[in-house]
Amino acid sequence: MHVEDVDLLVVGGGKAGKTLAMDLAREGRKVAMVERGMIGGTCINVACIPTKTIIHSGRVLETARRSAEFGVGGVEQPRVDLGLLRHRKEDVVGTMVKGQLASFTGSGMDFILGEAKFVAPRTVEVTLNDGGVRTLRGADVVVNLGTEPALPAIAGLAEANVLTSNTLLQLASLPRSIIILGGGYVGCEFADLLNTLGVEVTIVHHGSHLLSREDDDIAVAVEKGFDDAGIQLRTGATAERISRAADGTVSVALSTGGQVSADEVLVALGRTPVTGGLGLEGIGVELTERGFIKTDAYLRTTAGGVWAAGDAAGSAQFTHVSYDDYRVLKANLAAPRDGALPRNTTDRLVPYCVFTTPELGRVGLTERQAREAGHDVRIAKMPVSAIPRARTVGHLEGVWKAVLDRRTDKILGAAMLGHEASEVIAVVQLAMLGGLEYPAVRDAVITHPTMAEGLTLLFTPAYLED
Numbered sequence: 001m002h003v004e005d006v007d008l009l010v011v012g013g014g015k016a017g018k019t020l021a022m023d024l025a026r027e028g029r030k031v032a033m034v035e036r037g038m039i040g041g042t043c044i045n046v047a048c049i050p051t052k053t054i055i056h057s058g059r060v061l062e063t064a065r066r067s068a069e070f071g072v073g074g075v076e077q078p079r080v081d082l083g084l085l086r087h088r089k090e091d092v093v094g095t096m097v098k099g100q101l102a103s104f105t106g107s108g109m110d111f112i113l114g115e116a117k118f119v120a121p122r123t124v125e126v127t128l129n130d131g132g133v134r135t136l137r138g139a140d141v142v143v144n145l146g147t148e149p150a151l152p153a154i155a156g157l158a159e160a161n162v163l164t165s166n167t168l169l170q171l172a173s174l175p176r177s178i179i180i181l182g183g184g185y186v187g188c189e190f191a192d193l194l195n196t197l198g199v200e201v202t203i204v205h206h207g208s209h210l211l212s213r214e215d216d217d218i219a220v221a222v223e224k225g226f227d228d229a230g231i232q233l234r235t236g237a238t239a240e241r242i243s244r245a246a247d248g249t250v251s252v253a254l255s256t257g258g259q260v261s262a263d264e265v266l267v268a269l270g271r272t273p274v275t276g277g278l279g280l281e282g283i284g285v286e287l288t289e290r291g292f293i294k295t296d297a298y299l300r301t302t303a304g305g306v307w308a309a310g311d312a313a314g315s316a317q318f319t320h321v322s323y324d325d326y327r328v329l330k331a332n333l334a335a336p337r338d339g340a341l342p343r344n345t346t347d348r349l350v351p352y353c354v355f356t357t358p359e360l361g362r363v364g365l366t367e368r369q370a371r372e373a374g375h376d377v378r379i380a381k382m383p384v385s386a387i388p389r390a391r392t393v394g395h396l397e398g399v400w401k402a403v404l405d406r407r408t409d410k411i412l413g414a415a416m417l418g419h420e421a422s423e424v425i426a427v428v429q430l431a432m433l434g435g436l437e438y439p440a441v442r443d444a445v446i447t448h449p450t451m452a453e454g455l456t457l458l459f460t461p462a463y464l465e466d
């Protein structure tokens with residue numbers, strides 16, 4: 001067996017791994033990256049980018065429906081053209097994939113399309129997609145494998161031909177109705193989108209509220225928006241059995257009694273790491289009970305010279321977190337072998353956004369977490385309708401909530417449900433990173449009329465509890 005030695009071997013081309021591979025290759029190091037199919041990884045091919053592209057189409061449709069309200073005539077009966085929508089999504093994805101491939105090869109790395117399997121310490125055997133086998137060993141190895149939709153052991157699920165976020169993106173026509181199992185990020189984003197596109201949506205969620213990680217008042221505000229839009233909610237209910245009848249109708253029996261039926265079922269019940277059958281444990285890389293790779297705060301695995309990043313390494317499942325894993329790895333790989341490692345993942349301030357309409361931007365602690373952590377909590381809460389920009393664009397829905405520390409006046413966290421919340425949450429995040437006290441944010445001169453200007457209102461006595 002001929003073993004090819006490289007300085008860095010990246011297994012799985014996710015956000016962290018591909019960025020690191022390109023960087024080190026550009027610096028003149030010998031780098032190989034093995035990817036089994038998705039050039040650019042999950043985010044670009046089947047997750048963030050395609051979903052946000054079609055969510056934008058949904059928003060254009062909704063705006064077209066409201067065109068008369070905005071003084072625009074001539075837009076009669078706007079409707080979605082699924083063929084064109086898919087074409088645009090594939091164009092956006094395809095352009096990005098092409099760009100990625102050019103960057104990979106342009107960086108000087110050896111980009112290998114094939115399935116990797118560990119056969120010895122820091123060594124993989126790659127079954128090449130176009131035939132043949134190569135064996136590579138890295139002085140350092142970074143494993144960045146990602147996750148795939150979880151398909152839990154619900155009776156009948158395997159036989160019912162259910163949809164996942166991957167297969168839903170491939171549909172040639174829209175179902176008339178759909179049951180979505182899981183009211184988390186994937187469930188809520190697809191529920192909102194499909195409802196906008198005219199599909200009858202029912203969400204089955206076993207938590208008492210959707211988006212179980214959020215404070216109840218914020219989740220209730222999301223639920224109210226869904227309810228007003230006609231989405232059926234079955235919260236506090238677990239799917240116990242799924243069956244598809246001869247006429248194609250799918251039924252889901254609920255733990256609360258009764259059942260719901262529709263044309264299709266989308267399973268959005270979390271994601272499973274792609275770590276099975278890869279020989280990881282054979283080379284000393286320990287996995288958790290759920291199959292995630294055990295790492296320390298420096299992203300070292302339990303095997304010498306093997307590092308891990310992204311979803312499969314147990315990092316919060318966001319592309320921007322995988323990107324930060326890249327920063328951690330880059331600093332640590334460059335450090336002297338015998339010295340202390342310079343960068344870790346502890347205490348990262350991770351924002352995120354659920355891309356429903358309106359969006360839910362989140363950063364830092366929820367009120368519940370802040371109280372549990374022993375903070376003397378003070379809440380600022382304001383309806384989005386108070387913000388002048390919300391009036392000019394006709395998006396009055398939503399609520400902003402900030403969690404403050406009464407003793408220090410520092411911002412501990414924020415939940416912003418409203419127009420462009422994905423952008424405004426970054427302003428709050430920067431204030432938190434800068435250690436600003438809330439009066440400094442309130443007293444900043446912020447451009448009028450923007451959504452961010454709402455921050456000068458949120459912290460005034462009208463919206464700040466005593």
Ligand SMILES: Cc1cc2nc3c(=O)[nH]c(=O)nc-3n(C[C@H](O)[C@H](O)[C@H](O)COP(=O)(O)OP(=O)(O)OC[C@H]3O[C@@H](n4cnc5c(N)ncnc54)[C@H](O)[C@@H]3O)c2cc1C
Nearest residue numbers: 012014015036041042047116145146310311317318319322
């Ligand atoms: C529907 C959906 C929407 C999302 N939207 C957002 C969003 O808006 N914002 C956000 O931040 N996050 C979003 N996420 C989460 C985000 O997609 C993930 O957190 C991110 O893609 C994880 O990247 P990663 O670095 O872990 O690796 P990945 O990008 O998953 O890459 C891992 C790669 O490893 C390859 N691989 C696996 N096994 C092997 C093997 N044996 N040999 C070779 N290659 C292998 C895979 O093909 C894959 O390309 C979304 C997720 C979903 C499902």
Ligand SMILES: NC(=O)c1ccc[n+]([C@@H]2O[C@H](COP(=O)([O-])OP(=O)(O)OC[C@H]3O[C@@H](n4cnc5c(N)ncnc54)[C@H](O)[C@@H]3O)[C@@H](O)[C@H]2O)c1
Nearest residue numbers: 182183184185186187204205206238239268269270317353
């Ligand atoms: N905008 C974004 O950043 C974005 C978008 C989509 C996905 N993601 C990432 O992908 C990950 C996976 O998303 P997801 O929505 O699949 O998972 P999730 O963990 O966010 O939500 C799944 C929900 O399903 C519920 N559930 C579990 N079993 C159930 C059952 N049998 N019946 C009814 N409900 C049940 C759980 O309580 C959970 O709240 C997320 O954690 C997120 O990090 C991010």
